[in-house]
Amino acid sequence: MTAELHTLLCDRLGCRYPIVQTAMGWVADARLTAATCNAGGFGFYAGATTEPGEVEKELLAIKALTDRPFGVNFHMFQPNAEEVIAGVIKHGVRAVSYGRGPDAKVIRRLKDAGVVCMPTVGAVKHAVKAVELGADIVTVQGGEGGGHTGAVPTTILLPQVLDAVKVPVVAAGGMFDGRGLAAALAYGAVGIAMGTRFLMTTDSPVPRSALDRYLATKDPTVIRVTTAVDGLPQRFIENDEIRRLEGMSMPARLAMSIAYARRWGRQSGLGALDMAKLAVKVLSNGDTTFAQTVMAPNLPTLVQRGVVSGDPDHGLLPGGQAAAMIDRLESCEDLVSRIVREAVGRLSAVSSLAPVA
Numbered sequence: 001m002t003a004e005l006h007t008l009l010c011d012r013l014g015c016r017y018p019i020v021q022t023a024m025g026w027v028a029d030a031r032l033t034a035a036t037c038n039a040g041g042f043g044f045y046a047g048a049t050t051e052p053g054e055v056e057k058e059l060l061a062i063k064a065l066t067d068r069p070f071g072v073n074f075h076m077f078q079p080n081a082e083e084v085i086a087g088v089i090k091h092g093v094r095a096v097s098y099g100r101g102p103d104a105k106v107i108r109r110l111k112d113a114g115v116v117c118m119p120t121v122g123a124v125k126h127a128v129k130a131v132e133l134g135a136d137i138v139t140v141q142g143g144e145g146g147g148h149t150g151a152v153p154t155t156i157l158l159p160q161v162l163d164a165v166k167v168p169v170v171a172a173g174g175m176f177d178g179r180g181l182a183a184a185l186a187y188g189a190v191g192i193a194m195g196t197r198f199l200m201t202t203d204s205p206v207p208r209s210a211l212d213r214y215l216a217t218k219d220p221t222v223i224r225v226t227t228a229v230d231g232l233p234q235r236f237i238e239n240d241e242i243r244r245l246e247g248m249s250m251p252a253r254l255a256m257s258i259a260y261a262r263r264w265g266r267q268s269g270l271g272a273l274d275m276a277k278l279a280v281k282v283l284s285n286g287d288t289t290f291a292q293t294v295m296a297p298n299l300p301t302l303v304q305r306g307v308v309s310g311d312p313d314h315g316l317l318p319g320g321q322a323a324a325m326i327d328r329l330e331s332c333e334d335l336v337s338r339i340v341r342e343a344v345g346r347l348s349a350v351s352s353l354a355p356v357a
C-alpha cells in the first residue's frame, strides 16, 4: 500500500518514506534524529547549535543509534562551521541543510564528497539563488513554519518555487499529518519536512513543562511572528517573555544583547576578538543589519531557557502554527507510520473520484 509514496526524495536521501524531520536548534539531537531515521523518515541533526569540539562525538552518537542515513544542519556564521563540514565529509553524512550559508565553493566541496545539499528557503528568490549555488533539492518553508520564517504561506510559496526551479522541492511549514503529505505530493513536491511536529514527540528532548505549553496552545494566532528577539522575523508561542521583549526600548534590548553575547562567548569558548570577527563576517554578508547582528546572541540564551531548561514563561518557545493542531505526543515510529497511512488513504480517496466531465 505504501509503494506509491516512494518518491525521488527517498532515493536521494536513502529513507523509506518522503518525510523529513528538519533541524531545530537544541531540539534535533542525536536521539530525535536517529528515531526519525529508524521510523523510516529522514532526520537532520541540529549542527548549527553544537558546541565547538562536540561535533564528532554527536555524529558518532547518531551512528550508534541508527544504521540509516541522516543529515546535518549548519550555517556559515557559526564559529565552528568548518568543524561541522569536515565532520560531515569524514563520517559520510548523507545530506546537509542550511539557510544563510555556504557559497558555491563550499557547496562544491560537499557535493564532491557525495553529500546531498538541501537548503531551506522562505522566498522564491532565495530558492533560485540556492539552486544557482548548487543545491540538489530545495526545502520550501512557508510562513506558518516555526523558527525564522518568511511572510508567504506554504500554499503560495510551494507552487511559486515549483514553477521557478528545476530541482526537486520539499514542502515545509504547517505540515503535521497525512493530509499535508498527500497535498504536498499533489502540488508536485517530492515530500514534506516538519519541525514542530517532531518537536512534539516522545523522542524529543524538550522537557515536559515546555511540551505541555505547546500542547495547550490551541489558537494558531498566538503562535506568532516577532522581530523583537534577534531583529529577524521568527515564530514563537506568545508568552510573558515575548511580551517583555516587545515592550523593551531599543537601547535596553541592545544592552541585554551585549550581556547575552558575553555569556554566549564564554559558552562557545570565544574571546572578544573572535566575536568581533564573527560579527564582521555576518555584517559583510550584506543581508543583516547592525542591530540584527548585535541582537543575534539573544536567541541562544532565551531559546535554551525555553526548550532546554523547560521554562515556558521566561524562555522562548519557537514553533510553527501546526502546534495548534497537535493534541498529543507520539513516538517518531507511530507518527511516521500514521502519516504514511493517512496520506495513502487520502491519495486513494482522491484517485477514486470520478473525473470531471
Ligand SMILES: Cc1cc2nc3c(=O)[nH]c(=O)nc-3n(C[C@H](O)[C@H](O)[C@H](O)COP(=O)(O)O)c2cc1C
Residues within 6 Å of the ligand: 022, 023, 024, 025, 027, 046, 048, 049, 073, 097, 098, 099, 120, 141, 144, 145, 146, 147, 148, 172, 173, 174, 175, 193, 194, 195, 196, 197, 199, 307, 317, 318, 319, 320, 321, 322
Ligand atoms: C524549535 C525550533 C528550532 C529551529 N531551529 C532551526 C535551526 O537551527 N536551523 C534551521 O535551519 N531551522 C530551524 N528551525 C526551522 C525548522 O527547521 C523548520 O524549517 C520549520 O520548523 C518547519 O516548519 P514547521 O515547524 O511548521 O514544521 C527551527 C524550528 C523550530 C520549531
